[in-house]
Amino acid sequence: MFESLSQRLSATVNRLRGRGRLTEENIREALREVRIALLEADVALPVVQALIQRVKVRAVGQDVMKSLSPGQALVKVVSDELTAVMGTANSELNLAVTPPAVVLMAGLQGAGKTTTVAKLARLLTERKKKKVMVVSCDVYRPAAIEQLRTLAEQVGVKFFPSEAGQDPVQIARDAIAAARREVVDVLLVDTAGRLHVDEAMMAEIKALHAAITPVETLFVVDSMTGQDAATTAKAFADALPLTGVVLTKTDGDARGGAALSVRYITGRPIKFLGAGEKTDALEPFHPDRLAQRILGMGDVLSLVEEVERKVDQEKAQKLAQKVMKGKRFDLEDMRDQLEQMNNMGGLAGLMDKLPGVSGLPDSVKSKVNDGEIKRMVAIIGSMTPRERRHPDLLNGSRRARVARGSGTQPADVNRLLKQYMQMEKMMSKLSKGGGKGLLRQMSGALKGMGGMGGMPPMR
């Protein structure tokens, strides 16, 4: 999501590169660009001003290391300051209280509160092995309670029922009592979206907070929010003792300036990123990696973690061994890889994190889509096991049959086989290269995918 900011900064810095050293004058010029870049990225103006001031002081003062070129030096300063604003380390949820630990969600309409409740419920259940209950205090929006009920069922957590006619404070109180009875570890309390200028609604959430004394009060904010993020965040932080922020819809291409604004204004850490509509699309937020991502270095660390978590280790091992032994990479293997890619939130989620990819124009990136992956999986699914193991068998008439079977065109089948061949070549090269980590396999696979949507191979 932060591509454009990084593109802009690198252009500026490239211009600086020709200069001998950082002078007041060339810094001023570069900082003007940085200022515009941050504003275009929707960072709130007061935050931009503060940031620029800090960068200026540090850049002109003698912080510049001898080993760096002026351009690098400035990038480092900007990067350091972005990181400093974002906070220093990833903060987890604090659940160290006598159970049930109550978590309250707050935010504007449509920010992603309900979805985040479902995602958190899933994360706490699956990865922290907690017993979770959810409850909706949204008695206003049509079908809001039903939405949470459905999601709770999907992620398999307890749902405390409520109804549109009820009082939100009473609902929450009853839910806490139920959570105690049922010895639940964590109770997640969803609330209606509200505008900070709506006094009655702000009074309601204050009362709610007072009644349930949550250990975590999370402010949920859409990463596409503009300058208003600062105003809104300030109002919510004034009304409630916030403990953290969840930044949603980061799977889009918003430049995400709201992250900086909200963090700066509230002083509260961003604890999670929402990166998709599905209930597994919640990522811990690593502030120290954000600046790197802004500057176009790719969030390689996040990727590695994600690969480790989601890739079916066993299959990956098998493939690695197979490839290492010089055995042929077949269509069955390709399907496994495609499916794993899908598990990882699809290509869009992956690509965003790879170095260099952020520089690709959006038009190119949008061509590589997850529908394409599903179609490829379908095509392979229409082959016989023998054909999958021996792709050479696929002559014209077999290809036509596969196309019919998968509801695609023969051209699609041909394209897939071509991509298969590219991947196969890559894999055999890999096996000759020896010692390959998971990451390299993944990027190998990605390169193979490159041909698919007309995307040029990345490096």
Place this chain on the structure above:
Amino acid sequence: MLNFWKKKPAETPPAAAPAAPAADPSPEAAAPPVPAEVPAAASAAEPVEAAPARRGWRERLAGSALGRGLGSLFQRNPRLDDDLLDELETTLITADVGVEASTALVENLRQRMHKREFADAAGLRNALREALVALLKPVQQPLDPSGHKPFVVLTVGINGVGKTTTIGKLARRWRDEGRNVLLAAGDTFRAAAVEQLKTWGERNAVPVISQGQDADAASVIFDALQAARSRGADVLVADTAGRLHTQGGLMDELGKIARVLKKLDPAAPHEVLMVIDGTTGQNAVNQLRQFRQIVGVTGLVVTKLDGTAKGGVVFALAREFGLPIRFVGLGETATDLRAFDAVAFVDGLLPAADHD
């Protein structure tokens, strides 16, 4: 106190006509063209909101960041110099007007100021107001659903912007105008989205065609169009699941919905209404660019203008795309929808100075 504007808003000569949308060698060329002329009846058909709406807008928008910022700016009765212009530029930017649009507006004012066109800061303010109105006037084109029967409206936009709520409001509005309205529950993805639309249907006594969660959206909407025809409905409004403009596969699905509708009526959908959250920053430009390319957006609705965000990004949108802004959302209830009115919008943003 706004007499100056009340008297002759319509005659205001556009100071800076919006740039024609850049030629784009993409499928949007095939999209239905923006209606060239506004049906004369349309303005007469909205007697209900003429006066109260304007007051409502002013009240609601007066507290906006842009309104506050510019208000205090001019109340100080500052000197007419470059500093004032810089401050003005900053203020526009912080209202999400965007760097490019803001700079263009301010540069124009700067040139005119140096030519001594303005006697004082108030003169400059009026010139800015004129320029802002001129940017939005061309996109103030109401939506008239009388041209076809059934008139098919396809509602699109990213997640959580207010599509379903807007449909609820439209249903109410058009039903109150005596039209026979039908809704299609095309968001088959989000949990309880079908329920949400059905509730709006019940509230407004308007029927909803649905197949439930996880059904094929195109087939739901196709069925709904068939139903609309057989029941002789005047308007069909179809909901769709929110999707990010960057999600290729989901975007293609929208294209498919539009294509499927054309099998029944080659002119359908007659309006592709894109809903934009008024709190969105510059990303709205990317959103509109993608949606327009893939489903040929023909009109916009800007929601959530009842908060402190005032959707300054519409200036950038008007400048780059010139697509009609049909409505604005000013709250969560069925009656919180207003036809877009450029003068009211700008009046709300630029509070009168002390003396008037």
